[in-house]
Amino acid sequence: MMEVIDLTGDRISGLPDPILTHILSFIPTEEAVRTCILSKRWIKVWTCLPVLVLDDHTTQYDGLTQEEYQQREIKFLRFLSGIMFNREMITLDTFKLDWCVNGWDTHIIVCRFLCYAVMCRPRILSIHIESSRYFTLPDSIFTCTSIEEMSLWLETNDIFHKDNFLKPISINLPFLKNLELGYMDLNDDIMTMLISGCPVLEELALIHCWLKLSMISSNVLNKLVLTNCYQCGPMEISCPGVVSLSVTSINVGGITLKNMSSLATADIIFLDQGSTSNYDLRLLSGLSNVTSLKLQITCPAVMDLLLADIPNCPTLKNLKSLELGGLDFNYDWNLAACLLQHSSNLKDLILLFHPETVTCYQISELLNFSPTKPTEEEFQGGIAFRHEYLEAVKISCPGKKVKLVKELVDFYTTAEISIL
Known part of the structure; x- marks a missing residue:
């Protein structure tokens, strides 16, 4: 004869304490403590919580005296x-x-x-x-x-x-x-x-830290993130085990990448906060093994520092994905051309241009997708790059020029083109 299960009782209260405390650990601690008023069974359950989450910001203080x-x-x-x-x-x-x-x-x-x-x-x-x-x-x-x-x-x-x-x-x-x-x-x-x-x-x-550092050095770090930090002076980053590096800076006091042989993913953003730097910026030599690089610079003073670093740019033989953001051809032509030249195995390319600072001719010249391998003269000239493996190009530029840019790029390459 089939057993009849009573579904009308308090079945949750009958669960063992470890299960109850596990359930309560998924809610804010203040709410978990309130369960002590449910019944005598619940008075002590919260006292064994393995998780304490106390957030005073969940309380609304607006409008209070x-x-x-x-x-x-x-x-x-x-x-x-x-x-x-x-x-x-x-x-x-x-x-x-x-x-x-x-x-x-x-x-x-x-x-x-x-x-x-x-x-x-x-x-x-x-x-x-x-x-x-x-x-x-x-x-x-x-x-x-x-x-x-x-x-x-x-x-x-x-x-x-x-x-x-x-x-x-x-x-x-x-x-x-x-x-x-x-x-x-x-x-x-x-x-x-x-x-x-x-x-x-x-x-x-x-x-959001105030960095009075001359060096960050570690043999065991594999991920380093610097976000909206204020840098007081030149700093060297020497971390041979770091695989992922993210730098979003509001002030540049001079950064040198050294001994970054394991670096595979680099996101570097320098925001224009009206500050300038009198220090060197030596990043490119530390990017020799990256497979993914995002570089966005909105500060002309910082761009000048990177342009001075171009002679140190290595061959980026492992680079498969490149995103260049905030491009302004008043400053960025040589840097963009340099990175494209040194990335012969590139598969995905994203170019984000400043509005009204670039012409369609400049874009097509930068993306000189010759159907054949460029000559040494073309390559050294700064406008051609090898693209045998290129699969996708994404471009963001002033709206009125989008159609013409796509037509120009379509003419030069069979890679999939999309306009952002």
Whole structure:
């Protein structure tokens, strides 16, 4: 006889605690804690959560008076204290805190909570803090040997006048593989401590940081990201194991790529922020083995530095995909021609032109797709390049010229042409 299953009862509450805590780990911690009011069965379930995600930015503060804002802040601080006093001291898999710190009392409570989180030995640690005043991270964060992934952001109202937020006494993170730092002062001493104290570090991302570095050197890094950083002087990047490099800079203080033999993917963007550099920019020699290159420069001063680097351009024998963005033929003709000349195995080409700075004749001359192999005179002349393997060309240029450009390029090559 078939057994009749009762579907009217509370079947979820009958699940084992490990399953319930696993389910609760997928929702914000504040919501998970609220389950304690469901019934006696749920009172202690949240205290064994392997994940703590605390995001004060999910609370809407717009339109609140100062008094109402302070009451919300006090409520959140009490919530943090409640977790410290009531949660079981079991290992954490993930700890994330995203919060705005205002007063000194708030600073003290947040630091205590961070120390508590470190005592639970998390595998993933993410701390994003906005502060209107000086804030110091607990030193215990930098000696937590369980951490494998870490993201630390310390943002003030004025990121260019902070005073070295990151200055631990020592760093010992033997299992850390991924590190992201945001809105921090970084000098050579700190970078040396990070590299030596993180012996298996594979990925490093520096975002909105003030770089007072002369060198980033590592034999174990395989991915390096520099995003919207302010560079104070010339810097050398020497990472023979790096496979992927991304540089998006708002200020160029001089960058030299050295010992980048493993580099396969490079995305380099220099934004025009009205700043200039008196330093050398030596990038091309470090790109000899790349298979994919994206290069976008909107600052004429930086373009002048790259043009001076053209004699150092190697043969890009492995380059299959090339994207040149922000092209302005008042500045970029020689650089574009140089890169095309040195990329005989290129398959995919993307050209993004500045509006009203290029003529159809210039584009067709740059893309001199001769049906036969160009002569040495043509090749040395700077307008022809070998294209036996070229499969696709994508072009973005002023709208009124799109049709004519496509006709010109179609005439010169059998590669698939598309207009962006």
